[in-house]
Amino acid sequence: MGQVKFINKDNLRIARENMGLDTLSATKKLSTSKKDLVDAWESGDLLPTWSQITKLSKIYNVPELIFFSDKKIEEYKKIPDYRVGINKEEDDKEVKKLINLVIKRQEWLEKKLRSEGFPKNKLLGSGNSIETPLKLAEFIKEKLDIDFQEIKEISGFGAGKRALKYLINKAEEKGIFVGKTIAHYRIEVEDMRGLFISNDYSPFIIINRKDAVSAQIFSFIHELSHFFRKSEGISNTLEFRKTSPQIDKEEIFCNRVAAEFLLPKEELGKDFYNKADINTLAETYKLSKIFIFYRLKDLGKIEVRIIETLEAEIKKETEENILKSKMRKEGGGDYNNNMKDSNGNLFNKIVSNSYLENRIDYVEASKLLNFSVEKI
Secondary structure, eight states: OOBOSOOOHHHHHHHHHHTTOOHHHHHHHHOOOSSOHHHHHHHTSOOOBHHHHHHHHHHHTSOGGGGTOSSOGGGOSSOOOTTTTOOSGGGGHHHHHHHHHHHHHHHHHHHHHHHTTOOOOTTTTTTTTOOSHHHHHHHHHHHTTOOHHHHHHOOSTTHHHHHHHHHHHHHHTTTOEEEEOOGGGOOOTTTOSEEEEOOSSOOEEEEOTTSOHHHHHHHHHHHHHHHHHTOOEEEOOOOOSOOOTTSOHHHHHHHHHHHHHHSOGGGOOSSOOOHHHHHHHHHHHTOOHHHHHHHHHHTTOSOHHHHHHHHHHHHHHHHHHHHHHHHHTTTOOOHHHHHHHHHOHHHHHHHHHHHHTTSSOHHHHHHHHTSOGGGO
8 A cells, every 4th residue: 555645653653662762773673674664753753653553553562543643642631542443464455545534525625625715613522521321412403403302203214324325414504524435446334334534624434335224323422422532443343332451441331322322311211121112112212122122121121021032023123234334335335426425525625626616627526526626
C-alpha cells in the first residue's frame, strides 16, 4: 500500500516522546535507511507509507488511527484502541483504505468549508461531560430533533431502511457526514461494524453495508455517541453488557447509549416479556430480536425459567436470517449506487453543488465522488 494522505505530526511526536525515543532511534527500529525518516515525517517534509505506520504503531505501542486523529494524544485519559476488530495483519488492508478515503474527503471538505466561512461543528464533543448513557441518549435526540414516535410509526415493507434513512437525515441536517463501506472493499462485519473519524468541520461516520439493517441502526447510534463524546474509533461489537474485558469501556458506554436510545426502559411497561412480545417489539422499533432479547434480559424483564430456551431459539433464527441475507447480497449491486451510499448524501450534495456552481471541474468532482458527477 502507498503513502498515507495526511499525518498528525504532533501525535507522531508525542507518541515517540512517550516511549522515550529520539527521532533517529525510532527510525533505526523500523528502517535501515540512513535518512532520519521519523524526523522528516514529524517536520512534514515526507509522509510515511501504511506499512511504515503499521510498524511505528507497534514500536510506540499505540493504535494506528491515532496518527490521523485531529485530537492530541495528551488529551486522552486513555488512548482508545482503534485496532479492535482486526483479527489478522492481512485483514486490515481494506479498513486502512477506507480510513484513507475518509480522511481524503475530510481534507477537501474542511478546506472548502473554511474558505467559505462555515463555522466548526458545534455539536461535536458537546456531550462529553454527560456521565450516564440515558442522559446522553436523551441529549442526542434533543440536539438532532429526533421524534421517537415518528420512528415507531414507520411500518410496512422496508421499514427498517426508512427508519435508518430518517436517523441519518437528521444527523446530516446538523453537518454530520454519514456514509457506508464501499462494496468492493469487502470489509466484513467481524472487522468493522462502524467507524467515526473526528474533524471540526467534517466529522464522518461510516457504517458497514454488509450488516443487517437493524444492526446498522444500532451501529449508527453507537457512532453518534462517539461523535457527541468526540471519541474516535473502529467499532466491531453490538455487546452492551459488560461480559468481556477485551471490550473497551468506551465501546460499552456507547453501546449502552444506543440501547437507551433505541429501546428506552420507559417504553417497556410490562413486568415480563415472551417470544410474541419480542416479535412485536422488533417490528415496532426496527431492531433485531436478539438485541431486544438481551436488552430485556439486561433489564430483568424475562422470566428466568424461559431465558435459556428463548435465547437458543432466537439465536438460531438470527443465524438463519443472516445466512439468507448473505445469499441475497451475493450480486453486489450497482457500482454508482454503492458509491453514493458510501459517500453519503451530504458529501454527494456538497460536491455536486460545487460542480454545478463551477467551483470545481468535472474531473475533480468525479474523482472526489469515485463516479461520474453527472450520475447524481
